[in-house]
Amino acid sequence: MLGVIAGKIPFLDGVELTRGPTGRIQPPTTPNEFQTDVVWFRIGDGEFVSAPGKVFPYTFARDFGGPDDQAVPDGAEPPPWVMAKLTQPFRFVSGLGEDMVGYIFPATNAVGVPLDLGAADDHDRFGCAHVDDGEAAAVNAGDLSANALAALLPPSRDRIRFGRYVDRDGGLHRSPLGDGGQACEGPGNVFHPIPGGEATGVRLLRRGQRAFANGAGFRISVTPRGPWRWMDLRGRPELQASTQTRGIIGPNDKRIWIDVFPDVTQ
Numbered sequence: 001m002l003g004v005i006a007g008k009i010p011f012l013d014g015v016e017l018t019r020g021p022t023g024r025i026q027p028p029t030t031p032n033e034f035q036t037d038v039v040w041f042r043i044g045d046g047e048f049v050s051a052p053g054k055v056f057p058y059t060f061a062r063d064f065g066g067p068d069d070q071a072v073p074d075g076a077e078p079p080p081w082v083m084a085k086l087t088q089p090f091r092f093v094s095g096l097g098e099d100m101v102g103y104i105f106p107a108t109n110a111v112g113v114p115l116d117l118g119a120a121d122d123h124d125r126f127g128c129a130h131v132d133d134g135e136a137a138a139v140n141a142g143d144l145s146a147n148a149l150a151a152l153l154p155p156s157r158d159r160i161r162f163g164r165y166v167d168r169d170g171g172l173h174r175s176p177l178g179d180g181g182q183a184c185e186g187p188g189n190v191f192h193p194i195p196g197g198e199a200t201g202v203r204l205l206r207r208g209q210r211a212f213a214n215g216a217g218f219r220i221s222v223t224p225r226g227p228w229r230w231m232d233l234r235g236r237p238e239l240q241a242s243t244q245t246r247g248i249i250g251p252n253d254k255r256i257w258i259d260v261f262p263d264v265t266q
Contacts, residue, residue, distance in 0.1 A: 079146035
């Protein structure tokens with residue numbers, strides 16, 4: 001902390017440190033925390049959340065990965081699904097905001113972050129290089145940002161359900177288009193399209209259910225003319241399933257976001 005950005009509030013283990021007239025910390029010491037901001041606001045039927053840096057989209061918008069697909073698996077659920085917790089028809093993430101603290105992603109993506117002293121290099125266990133992770137301020141910047149935003153948001157009538165996308169033959173998939181292809185080398189680098197090329201519906205678990213065992217859950221068919229249609233990562237209807245799909249939207253703009261992360265197909 002050399003005083004280059006004098007307005008930044010430094011902390012050491014949660015205790016605020018004092019700056020001198022030049023911006024240098026007095027007495028000289030090395031902080032290990034700083035304070036930044038996240039923002040939520042509405043303009044008409046548009047809703048906005050901010051990220052105090054360059055946020056990796058899946059931090060707020062999720063993807064089709066499961067526990068075995070994480071670069072640094074920790075066995076925990078992903079951070080709160082920010083886009084699914086918003087309330088308005090039009091939803092936006094304002095990135096590169098506030099303090100520009102660098103790259104923002106969950107701890108399960110953090111490979112080669114400078115403060116992660118245990119990181120030997122920037123390649124993960126799938127052979128993928130994380131050259132940008134060295135520009136992150138902290139291993140868990142994404143988790144901190146998402147949790148702070150979730151605490152700001154009002155209740156939403158949208159629903160998040162554990163589930164899978166269903167192909168024409170009844171098979172279950174995390175993606176509505178196919179499986180695999182997320183690794184940079186090895187068998188996981190091969191993408192396998194699902195039968196028919198895309199999902200024909202979804203199978204969802206009811207609240208409190210954690211697996212499809214013993215006939216649990218229910219199925220919803222999805223067609224271009226409704227009543228249920230595909231929904232993208234911003235909560236808007238889609239004509240067909242895509243890499244942007246995150247759930248389904250039905251009558252009266254009822255949205256169901258599909259959480260495909262947990263292992264629910266035992």
